[in-house]
Amino acid sequence: MFDALFTPERVLAELSDRAFVQAMLDAERALARAEAAVGAIPVSAADEIARACDAALYDADRIAVEARSAGNPAEPLVRALRAQVGGEAAAHVHLGATSQDIVDTASMLVARRVLPLLLEDIDAIAAACAALARTHRATPMAARTLQQQALPTTFGLKAAGWLVGVLEARRLVVAADGRLAVQLGGAAGTLAALGEHGPAVVAGMAHELGLAEPTLPWHTDRARVAELGAALLAITNAIAKVAGDIVLLAQTEVAEVAEPLDGRGGSSTLPHKRNPVGSTLALANARRVEAHVSLLTGGGPHEHERAAGAWHAEWDGLEGALAACTGAADSMRGVLEGLAVRPGQMRRNLDLTRGLIMAERVETLCAERIGRAEAKRIVTGAARAATEGGVPFGEVLDADPDVPLTPDEIAAALDPLGYLGSAGLFVDRALALYSESAPSG
């Protein structure tokens, strides 16, 4: 519904029925050329076929309607292609192939064309996360576990976490891209109609199309489709992690970040709202990816040499997963490239507990002097007193004669900046990984 709401139009163009028709025609052309190269059909026939392999010559809507009785879109397309080619050459169209060969190869081609668009957005997201990690390496904020403030961290470390998540998932996308393979097996997976030429035609077709050559025809070995699905889900999850954190950080009561004001997310009737629209669409797209990918990774085995249904359900799943995943990436790129970060508000929130967030540290320091058990007793009591009395933790500690720390030591202990542990170092590790991973260094 309203595809352009969720997915950028440049991607939708690659996922249109017309683009799929073109991809099927690309498969037919490559098949003909590979067959001509080994002498299975005349070169002139391959040339004629190649000329007819232009989607502009076909009516994608009509092919969809006719596909309903055939059960797949290759069958009516091959008929139309034969009619378009005409004459002797028509007999050489689709030689030795089955509909599934064409549909599967076309699916791979479509994925091959969408993935660079996706990777572009992924790289922009990674770059934006890296910049945030670098800039905010020492910007303190509250770490939150189960949505409760736990201890100080830095916004740089949070961004570094996003970055590592994106980089690790990117690796899977690249690997899945490398697994995209030509499919050619004929009706039974034996390439019987090609006689001894089978493997050579597969290799030639793969070469023509820039796809990998599989060990075997993969009619019912859907592992590479599932791997692609798993990779799309992985990168979407990494993106959704960023989106989810931003929605939480952008809450009116937290207000530590805000999505860019580029005409989006404003509300005319509610002028104080700055809706996190980009993150919201990313999260919506993430759910959609998960649903679509379930059609690629699950649902039971494909029977024998072609599944009755499981295969057909993949088409929609693949298109939907690519659309929603790229939609999520595009939205989050926009969000991250213009994200407003508010260090002052991060600091204000860090002070909300009036020092209690540092109790672990105070206890540790006390323990060094009076043992852990005694330290725990004293600090827990002070924390309770602070909470119940609504008094700053520091004041309670200062006033408690059992606390084995000087006022200066207490003040230092309550400074979040002094209790960031390895946060900076972890940021550096993430940025080092980014330097190694980034395509252009």
Next chain:
Amino acid sequence: MFDALFTPERVLAELSDRAFVQAMLDAERALARAEAAVGAIPVSAADEIARACDAALYDADRIAVEARSAGNPAEPLVRALRAQVGGEAAAHVHLGATSQDIVDTASMLVARRVLPLLLEDIDAIAAACAALARTHRATPMAARTLQQQALPTTFGLKAAGWLVGVLEARRLVVAADGRLAVQLGGAAGTLAALGEHGPAVVAGMAHELGLAEPTLPWHTDRARVAELGAALLAITNAIAKVAGDIVLLAQTEVAEVAEPLDGRGGSSTLPHKRNPVGSTLALANARRVEAHVSLLTGGGPHEHERAAGAWHAEWDGLEGALAACTGAADSMRGVLEGLAVRPGQMRRNLDLTRGLIMAERVETLCAERIGRAEAKRIVTGAARAATEGGVPFGEVLDADPDVPLTPDEIAAALDPLGYLGSAGLFVDRALALYSESAPSG
């Protein structure tokens, strides 16, 4: 991808972006009229708004693109509607409503329009199953458990099982239809902008649109959406059960049924094939329904008064579930209305085990005379001898002096028609349920 491959065009028309725009406009018109009725806006303004509520006046594609920055399609549509209405009346457009009110109400309207098309197919499927059950009430065939022949049953009982499954799920679809409700809560669910008129406007709008009036605005109580999803999945599962059985029964080696030869499923290169295309598409659609419905029933709670993402992911889920479910129903209606049933082949398959399929019965008869333990020993031995020797079970039994049955008794015991238990009676029960359930009796 290739929507018309999976879903009949009459349904796709109700699920198009343009149809959704019209449904949103229907919601706005009903809102304006209900507000005019209680005096919240002038009647003349409601009339002007109503005149502008025609999807032909708007560009659905442009709304989709603009919706990307707003995060939903109602926002750009309301802007376009205000511009179309113009003048003083424009200020009365969308009064007191929020985008979600319009999108949710429109979703309900779309469902309301598609469900009758679905029910039509469901009723045709039920009628076809009932006819098969009636016709084949006494047609013996093998029952199969874990895909192994177990005992005789009848094709009538199998069809009766399909029928009961469809009738029970139909009940859920009708119930979900009755739960389709108007949504109107305003930005916070309080209808604050309507002052004291809130509940009256909700009631009026519901009346205008023929939708139920909910107890509360349901921005983040998605139960009725989930119920619709669960009902669509239930009826799809009932349909897929039929499809799955037919694919198995149509196997070359089983050949007990065949899909109708209405130009579908034939293979020009493989002339002996009669592909179960309709059942295949139904099974593919069933997987798609499951994936889409997961967006309606799962994925975690909707936050506060509007979810950031979970709500937006529903739109695609609902449309996809309706499309795939109706697609499955349409396919199976076609299959069942023309299904070729082959009682002779059913009988031949029943004889494949050369009597062994009746061993349970023979054992029971023997047990009545010589006790169960002895009967079991003798019959198990005879069965093994028959299997290993490749001899008909009857011959082994005839030759075995320990078998306490006469040759005539043995022959009778091996007749599948004599061991159908309550099959006929169960068929009658299913047909009685059908008579009660059928809309027209």
Next chain:
Amino acid sequence: MFDALFTPERVLAELSDRAFVQAMLDAERALARAEAAVGAIPVSAADEIARACDAALYDADRIAVEARSAGNPAEPLVRALRAQVGGEAAAHVHLGATSQDIVDTASMLVARRVLPLLLEDIDAIAAACAALARTHRATPMAARTLQQQALPTTFGLKAAGWLVGVLEARRLVVAADGRLAVQLGGAAGTLAALGEHGPAVVAGMAHELGLAEPTLPWHTDRARVAELGAALLAITNAIAKVAGDIVLLAQTEVAEVAEPLDGRGGSSTLPHKRNPVGSTLALANARRVEAHVSLLTGGGPHEHERAAGAWHAEWDGLEGALAACTGAADSMRGVLEGLAVRPGQMRRNLDLTRGLIMAERVETLCAERIGRAEAKRIVTGAARAATEGGVPFGEVLDADPDVPLTPDEIAAALDPLGYLGSAGLFVDRALALYSESAPSG
């Protein structure tokens, strides 16, 4: 893993292997009695069988191990039961039934025993929500859409929304309970081995066990299992909605509610933390329910008269769904019965935007005097000025000569209590529904 972490022990006892063995034995006993009642087996045999139907006589662990080669737990249990009964009566054990009959009937019995425990917690949750709705009918708080403050609402209306969600889902649980039916079909679903007694034995067995009598044996019509799954998911979703809202409201920065301090959720090292442990476990259980229910509602049709795998996967799904659903309900009951609600903090958060949250209302009031377009222009400008200048919205409005409101009118317009629309009335509707629905009124 660590079942008792997620599910109360009183429920785990009903879901243990031993409890399932007892449920299978209950099915066998009821079968024997029903058969004796129609004369299919001797009454004395039924009595002997009944005496042996006590789980304490069997080793559940051994049955599990032996079940691996049979493929189901009924097969080894029936063998053990026959051995336990011994003598002539042993031959009458399990007469005419198949393993699936026993396992399916036992599953229904287990569900029948767990659902009252679940309903008890559901009713306590509903009661707690109703109490919160009543108490806080006029407690103002911020409504939040996309996690941004939108307009004022009341905590009572929020609780009323939880209440309606729970009540509507409760209805589905009760309906699913009523659908729990005995399963008895024999190896082929024809009850052939029972001769003419089939239907009477089914009815008798249903009566013995207090389960519904199905139209047909339902070996591969899994609709009632799916309905139970859908109902469990529905009630879990209603519960998870409460849990999700509470986790958000309990955030350190929001702090409008807190889970009860009953020894849970405290952190010794982080004394300021009050972890929403109950809600967290409810949310975890909700995800688990969704995963388990997918085994009951999805995964494709069951083949012919017994599925090879789909059936077997249900067992774990049903047990897991019941365990996780009751776990979620138990946790949230505890949370809601002791929830700390902080109206003062709700009011403070409502004032966070310093009046901007009321801009919609100010605009509406202005529009009544100067038209909507002009009102929008003025109010939007004032809101921007307030935001950019960090000044209260009221001060900006007071100082703006174009605003057609007196200072008193402005002050009234900015009072959230004056802009709650139908919130109170909606609370009353929810409470009325509760009065009608509540088992004891």
Next chain:
Amino acid sequence: MFDALFTPERVLAELSDRAFVQAMLDAERALARAEAAVGAIPVSAADEIARACDAALYDADRIAVEARSAGNPAEPLVRALRAQVGGEAAAHVHLGATSQDIVDTASMLVARRVLPLLLEDIDAIAAACAALARTHRATPMAARTLQQQALPTTFGLKAAGWLVGVLEARRLVVAADGRLAVQLGGAAGTLAALGEHGPAVVAGMAHELGLAEPTLPWHTDRARVAELGAALLAITNAIAKVAGDIVLLAQTEVAEVAEPLDGRGGSSTLPHKRNPVGSTLALANARRVEAHVSLLTGGGPHEHERAAGAWHAEWDGLEGALAACTGAADSMRGVLEGLAVRPGQMRRNLDLTRGLIMAERVETLCAERIGRAEAKRIVTGAARAATEGGVPFGEVLDADPDVPLTPDEIAAALDPLGYLGSAGLFVDRALALYSESAPSG
């Protein structure tokens, strides 16, 4: 339910609560040792802690119960461990760690211990598939698409397809194993309580446990858990493909293979049945893996520095996925190592269409002499005549003067053995991949 039904006991032992307690203790011991190594705690304390890290000293059931109020099992275990250690050393237990560190690290250890058991079964499955591919390289059988016989293939090629699927998925399992990493971040992911020692302790702990060292603590970057889940699903899918094919091939009417008769799958009351119990359990386990893995790969992002629910739902998902995946592998290993293959029956089935399955080949041969259009017309007509007349295809062809082939040529054309294309070669490619992949060659 009845875990031992689905999963071998040697695996269940590694997945028990007690095994998880041991894994958590292993994590604590490694933490203490790593801390002692850098001087963060005394070596003597680490020694005392190590001595207490024995699961036999703790009550796993009690920890489960206590975990309900803490929300995780590490919290009560750490308390029990401190009590066990006692004295001064108790204060050094769990230093700087958070519960999630221990639970996540323990999960990785459990996976690390189960994966070798899984890989053993995978390797046995691969070996069995390779043996079948080799043995049946030239055993003709029908290829089936949409469950209809399409063209001849070989059983060797089918087994080669299973083999490649298993080998490719095995690769993912090994990769996921290599990604299993220690988790140590402390309450905020900064390791603040370890001062400058943080990274060194992480490295030391990883070394102690033989786990990978992650770039960052991964509290809410669940990518490696999702990768493990995706790999388990991938190998399960590869296994389920084999199981699904075997169930179909073992149908009474097809009877081309049968599961081994090792006391399993026999039916005493139905002696002719040889239930494919192993494949059935593998298919059931495959569905269970899919459901459990959905808890690892989906369900939305983990919030901030620890998720409220999403994390807790993983535990059950991981345990369940490991249990069901190993269960599937163990079952199929048993099936494949004893699979009965019936080449004679394969050949009989191949002859079921009485030559029609070779029509594509006949058409191709005719086309070489009389052009494709004319060949198609003649062969289609002959096929129809054969079907309608119930006559062997060869007889029709012999009698048709338009067929441009001699009787000998027709006979040769109808021989399936002459139309196997690249089947043998593909088998060789799969075996070559196996030789490269096999751990021991």
